[in-house]
Amino acid sequence: MNKKDSHSNIEKKLTHDWKLVWDEIDDVEEKNVLDFNEDYKRFLDGSKTERESANAIIELAKQNGYSDIEEYIRNKKSISPGTKIYANIKGKAVVMFVIGKDDITKGMNIVGAHIDAPRIDLKQFPLYEDSGLGMFKTHYYGGIKKYQWVSLPLSLHGVVIKSNGEKVNVKIGEDINEPVFMITDLLPHLAKDQVSKKLSEGITGEGLNILVGSIPYTDKDIKNRIKINILNILNEKYGITEEDFTTAELQAVPAGKARDVGFDRSMISSYGHDDRVCSYTALRAILDIDNPKRTSVALFADKEEIGSYGNTGMQSKLLENIVSEVTALIKGDYNELLTKRVLYNSRVLSADVCAGFDPNYPEVLDKKNAPFLGKGVTMVKYTGSRGKSGSNDANAEYISDIRRIFNENNIIWQMGELGKVDQGGGGTIAYMLSNYGMEVVDCGVPVLSMHAPYEIVSKADVYMTYKAYNAFYKN
Numbered sequence: 001m002n003k004k005d006s007h008s009n010i011e012k013k014l015t016h017d018w019k020l021v022w023d024e025i026d027d028v029e030e031k032n033v034l035d036f037n038e039d040y041k042r043f044l045d046g047s048k049t050e051r052e053s054a055n056a057i058i059e060l061a062k063q064n065g066y067s068d069i070e071e072y073i074r075n076k077k078s079i080s081p082g083t084k085i086y087a088n089i090k091g092k093a094v095v096m097f098v099i100g101k102d103d104i105t106k107g108m109n110i111v112g113a114h115i116d117a118p119r120i121d122l123k124q125f126p127l128y129e130d131s132g133l134g135m136f137k138t139h140y141y142g143g144i145k146k147y148q149w150v151s152l153p154l155s156l157h158g159v160v161i162k163s164n165g166e167k168v169n170v171k172i173g174e175d176i177n178e179p180v181f182m183i184t185d186l187l188p189h190l191a192k193d194q195v196s197k198k199l200s201e202g203i204t205g206e207g208l209n210i211l212v213g214s215i216p217y218t219d220k221d222i223k224n225r226i227k228i229n230i231l232n233i234l235n236e237k238y239g240i241t242e243e244d245f246t247t248a249e250l251q252a253v254p255a256g257k258a259r260d261v262g263f264d265r266s267m268i269s270s271y272g273h274d275d276r277v278c279s280y281t282a283l284r285a286i287l288d289i290d291n292p293k294r295t296s297v298a299l300f301a302d303k304e305e306i307g308s309y310g311n312t313g314m315q316s317k318l319l320e321n322i323v324s325e326v327t328a329l330i331k332g333d334y335n336e337l338l339t340k341r342v343l344y345n346s347r348v349l350s351a352d353v354c355a356g357f358d359p360n361y362p363e364v365l366d367k368k369n370a371p372f373l374g375k376g377v378t379m380v381k382y383t384g385s386r387g388k389s390g391s392n393d394a395n396a397e398y399i400s401d402i403r404r405i406f407n408e409n410n411i412i413w414q415m416g417e418l419g420k421v422d423q424g425g426g427g428t429i430a431y432m433l434s435n436y437g438m439e440v441v442d443c444g445v446p447v448l449s450m451h452a453p454y455e456i457v458s459k460a461d462v463y464m465t466y467k468a469y470n471a472f473y474k475n
Contacts, residue, residue, distance in 0.1 A: 018375045018414040021460035022266075033463040036284070037268060040462055041258040043280050044270045045174075048253045049157045050092045050302045050312075053115035053276060057094045057283055057300055061086045064287045066096060069322070072329055079329045082291045087322045092116075092302040092312040095322050096286055098473075100295035104330055105338055107345030108323075110297040110438070111286070111469045112314075112429055113279040113352065114304035117272040118142030118451050120149060120183075120208060120252040122158075126245055127212075129227040134213035136181075138252065139205070142305030143426075146203040148452050150185040154210065158250035160240050168238050170248075173255045180255045181210045210252055254453040261456055267373070268462070273455040275304065277462055278351035278444045285469035296473040297346075304352075304429055314429040319343075320436075344437035347398070349472055350430035351465075353457075354378050354416050356446030364423050371416030371446040373458040377406075377468040378416040380442035385425020392430035394441035402441060402472070409471035412464050416446065443468065 025033065047053040066084040071077065079085070083099040093115070100108075119141045126136040140146065155173025162168060173180040185203075186194050194202050216225030217232060234240055240248075258270035279300050286298040303313030310316065320343065327342055328334040357370040371378040381399060384391030406413045418426055434440045445465050448456040 018372070019412050020374055021376050021412045021458075021464055022374060024412055025460075033459055036463050036466060037459040039284075040277070040280050041268060041270070044258040044268075044272060044276060047115075047276060048117075048155070048174075048272060049119075049251050050116040051159065051249075052157065053279065054088065054092055054094050054300065057096075057115075057279070058086060058088060060283065060287065061094075061096055069097075069325060069329075073325060077329070079326065085326070087325075089302075089318050089322075090312050093318060094298075094300040095319065096283075096298040096300075097326060098286060098289050098292055098296040099326075099330070100292045102294050104295050104327060105341040105345065106294065107342060107347060107438075108295040108297045109292070109473050109475070110299055110346055110348040110433070111282040111351050111472065112299035112301065112348055112433060113282050113444075114275045114301045114308075114314075114429060115279050116142070116302050116305050117253075117274060117276065118144045118305055120154070120210070122210075122245070122248070122250040122252070124246050124248075125242075126250075127227055127230060127242065129224045132214060132226065133211060134226045134230045136210040136212050136252075137206075138208045138210060140208060141251070143451055145199065145452070146205065146208060147199060149208060150183045150203060152182065152453055153180040153255040154182060154252040155255040156181060156250060156252055158248060160238065160244050160248040160250070162240060162244050162247075166239075168240060170238065170250060181212055181252060183208050183210055266460070267456050267458050269454045269456050271453055271455070273445070273447055273457050274353045274450055275351070275444070277353060277447070277457055278465065281445075281462060281466040282351050282469050284466050285473060288470055289473045292473055301429060308429055308432060314432045319433075340436075346436070346438045348430070348433050348438050348440040349402070349443040349469060350392070350428050350433065350440050351469065352428040352430075352442055352444045353447045353450060354380050354442070354444060355418055355450055356448050358448050364419050366417065366420050369415070369417050370419075371414050373446055373448065373456075374460050375414045375446075376412030376461055376464040377443060378414050378446050378461075379403075380416050380418070380444075383418055383425065383427045383430070383442060386422055389425070390427050390431065392428075392434045392440050392442070394430075395439060398439040399441055402443070405471050405475045406468060409467070411468045411471060412460075413468065 047056045066086045069085045069087045081101045087095045120138045123137045160168045213230045217229040254271040261267035261269045282298045301314045303310045308314040324339045356373045382391040382393040430440045445461045
């Protein structure tokens with residue numbers, strides 16, 4: 001062996017490069033990648049809000065043999081290994097369980113995602129008329145760049161509770177024959193003052209008012225005829241009145257379907273990849289699990305984009321409460337200490353997206369530590385901001401075990417971080433789960449244009465994330 005060969009061998013032995021998924025899969029698995037993502041696109045198109053996502057998850061769970069835990073609680077039915085149950089948390093969050101062969105106090109394998117996404121919410125008294133136009137007042141939800149939401153076709157989703165208690169589901173703007181709604185922008189000819197402002201100030205929160213109509217009601221003696229005409233249309237279609245807006249949850253989201261991106265159709269553009277891409281892959285992964293050794297759990301939480309507060313977010317006791325119910329059904333009675341042991345001994349993949357490296361913005365990411373589209377599922381040891389503030393910062397021993405699982409199961413994976421140290425930051429539900437003593441690491445899909453109305457992911461990463469979660473459940 002010459003010296004050149006020796007150097008080549010030692011380089012191969014000691015250094016590491018992340019693999020590109022497309023280079024590592026054969027024709028059969030490439031077809032699996034493409035087929036899986038067609039299913040994912042259909043899920044995206046029908047699940048644009050947390051309520052719609054929860055409904056879709058529950059429906060798929062029931063089709064795959066899962067039962068509502070309320071039936072077990074109400075009828076005092078026992079739970080045994082192989083039992084598949086789900087918990088519906090107020091229609092906005094879901095927890096799915098496949099009971100394992102091991103004693104549950106040895107812990108569970110949890111994949112925890114969230115099903116809310118940044119959006120525009122209607123205020124509780126939104127409708128008004130101004131200068132011959134009907135408008136909705138709004139309040140944005142989550143971290144958005146407000147200027148991205150103007151001049152964009154929007155659809156309206158949500159629920160309205162009428163005075164008689166009837167719940168009315170609303171979805172307008174997704175069908176090509178339905179109207180859409182828009183937030184107007186200022187023409188460049190008159191935007192001298194606007195364009196001189198910082199991006200964050202060019203469009204204000206109170207300026208995100210949605211255009212919803214312009215035809216007046218036929219009775220010329222009525223004031224605010226355009227507003228009345230819109231209310232009349234809504235009353236005829238849904239039976240609601242203006243007061244019913246006060247008991248409504250209505251959201252404006254980008255209209256239209258998920259679309260392939262690129263000549264090679266290798267990527268997907270859609271609203272809500274964050275975090276429905278990890279939710280869907282976690283869902284599909286647990287649906288493929290039967291009779292696991294450790295109890296498998298898929299957690300789909302709400303409110304992550306606004307800090308996980310509220311009774312459907314991870315700052316609440318929703319997981320602790322439902323695990324208490326499951327443990328009591330298995331053990332025959334509630335025991336606080338046993339519940340704490342179950343949680344403490346559990347292992348978690350915090351299933352959330354990460355910022356993929358974007359060659360248009362290389363200055364905000366450390367290229368040697370950023371995740372890349374097409375190089376597989378990404379583990380993120382820490383999030384937080386600047387000095388890892390607000391981060392879980394996963395333990396090396398746990399990351400090592402996850403690495404073993406991925407390597408043994410031919411998962412194409414990579415490590416990543418949110419961005420350069422002093423650039424900014426963010427967080428996931430990881431640190432909240434770790435409060436129970438669980439081992440937790442963030443693990444999900446790299447995304448371009450995160451929190452924009454339309455985000456981009458690689459089909460290869462979506463599929464590898466599904467495989468990663470599935471392998472985790474089996475270990």
